[in-house]
Amino acid sequence: MRKGRTFVVSGPSGVGKSTVLKALLESRKNLYFSVSATTRDPRPGELDGIHYHFMDVESFRKWIAMDQFLEYAEYVGNFYGTPKKFVDDAMEAGKDVILDIEIQGAIQVCSKRPDTVRIFIAPPSWAELERRLTERGTDSPEKIQKRLLRAKVEFQTAHTYDYFVINDTVENAVGELNAIITAEHCKPQERMEIISGR
Template identity: 50%
Template sequence: MERERGILFVLSGPSGVGKGTVCKALRGKDMDIQYSVSATTRQPREGEVNGVDYYFKSKEEFQTMIANNELLEWAEYVGNYYGTPIQYVNETLDQGRDVILEIEVQGALQVRDVFPEGVFIFLTPPSLEELRNRIVGRGTETEELINNRMNVAREEIEMMQHYDYSVVNDQVDCACDRIQAIITSEHCKVDRVTNRYKSLLGDE
């Protein structure tokens, strides 16, 4: 029987909503899903590890990746580049394993255009006030940059209509449970299992 291809799950949402925290918590659970590490030109935050949290690149290195078509998507966000290396994603899906991407909204919409069979999840904050508090709590951005991020966040929340699911990140464990439920649901969809059962019926 031909191996079923894995499912690509795309998790995105405004800066500060907790995408990285939720993905890190998902990795800590017993889930057969692979985390695709994005490339970025932004500086590492405290505790972040190159090759684990992100591939930290110079702008020149990132532009070379763009020129060589090595990225599934890429976007410039608040002065920095972010992108998804394409080779790992395709190889892992071909092995029948699921992949989750944690990317910015611009990048997610690019992926939707070229990979419409993916499953797109928008992570939302409980409120804009809470979102601002989380960004301020990082202690890494100036007031001007915080205001820029909030303006972009409002625009991005309006793009939620282009996603398949919305998950509120009020508590990390609850958000993880909701995402796990989405993953289980997607694997039970009839259009994903039809070919398997056609093959079984054909063998009788």
């Protein structure tokens, strides 16, 4: 049985990552979407192990000391991180793992696991990104401008990723993500290991 691969997906707020990844997970079997750990309290309706792995601060700090995270960060007084265990278990079971994380987290993951495949999702244009952020109706005009400024900073790191997907439509973006995952499993090393039975 082939071992799974890890795919990091990054992109600016409002680009539609969540929508695209939800459609990808529905279209492709054998995918595991990595659930982050956090020390923040659950919000109404959030379930442990589904939305997040909820942990207390002491336990989270112990996991950091034991190098149990692929990446972690502190944000607004709470810790967030990607536990190694669940990623490794899924890969050993032959599943490909999708990590939806921002650029700094992606750098941490790739420093520990250089074979991680990095995919950057971008909008078809800045005007379209602004339209999507505005239509969400969740942010003030000032906050939208801050998000656009941050998106331009993130965009400057896109060339360091392995693949670049433009989310003009969900269908096209999912098609490209599926093609990337398939292509990664057609690399000679993996195929030769399957044939030789290693």
